[in-house]
Amino acid sequence: MSAGVPGSAVDEVTDAVLTASRLLVAVSARSIAAVGEDVTLPQFRMLVVLAGRGPQRAGELAELLDVHPSTATRMADRLVGAGLIDRVANPQSRREVIVALTEPGRHLVEDVTARRRAEIASIVARLDPQLRANLVSALRAFADAGDEPMAVSSRDASALGWT
Template identity: 50%
Template sequence: MVRQANRDAPPTRQTSRETPRQTPREALDDAAVEEVGEVVMAASRLFVAISARSLAAIDTTLTLPQLRTLVVLDGEGPVKLAALATALDVNPSTAMRTVDKLEAQALVDRQVNPDNRREVLLRLTPEGAGLVERVMDHRRREIRAIVSRLPADQRTGLVRSLRALAGAADEALTGPEPGPAERTARSI
């Protein structure tokens, strides 16, 4: 015998352990967000591969984290170690080890802050700046070659979508006005 629910009974309260049922619209929205997430992850893998190929193309032993450090220094100018670590979102000791390796390759140097002689500023050497320029030029060429394969209407849609994604990321990560580290992160 099948028991029928009492239609006149008061609704039961949902406990915190129960999962609320999604409407069909919410389920579609979740599926769309999941699909976008997967596509963005695939694009992210593509851009990391392009960065790695760009490093290999200029015949350097530089790692991607070291390149990221150089790009931040290129965008920020001379900075203190703490500011660099914040921009890279790493511990100062990690930033220091990276800087030590880059300094050994003559890509970064340290200088006394002219405004406060107790502080040391980190900056790119001309060799470091040239390396960043060569890697970025290679990345731009490779991205341009990929994007040029898309029809014009898809390129327009891609620009709109990527701008919207970048704007949403800025709001989610930094609030309405990004600081210098967040502006630099966009160039990496």
């Protein structure tokens, strides 16, 4: 292994993060289902972005979601069909399209978010407070450590045949 970290530690961290993440995804899915709306997880992500950052240009929205613009268009089609978002041409520049939550859309996000937060809170509440503090700092450090693009030393990279 590349830097004095035993392989088992790598696998333990990987497993632990992925398990925790699966749990959160399951909680989110449950929360959406509980609200009874027929919205997929990617669609919900779009709604959350709109709730958090306000109305957005279609292309900007695609970038925020890290999908191709045409993907965003089609996702938006479905959400418009469900009455959860509106699409209006920007009067200043009619080639741009502004996407915004409708009232039902905002409601949905609030509803689902409240349920999700409540459920996660009930999990977090069961954690020993010391562990709880560790969790956040350790995960942040982990994410920060991985943030630097191409997170491998050049020695490792060449050893593995990377460019």
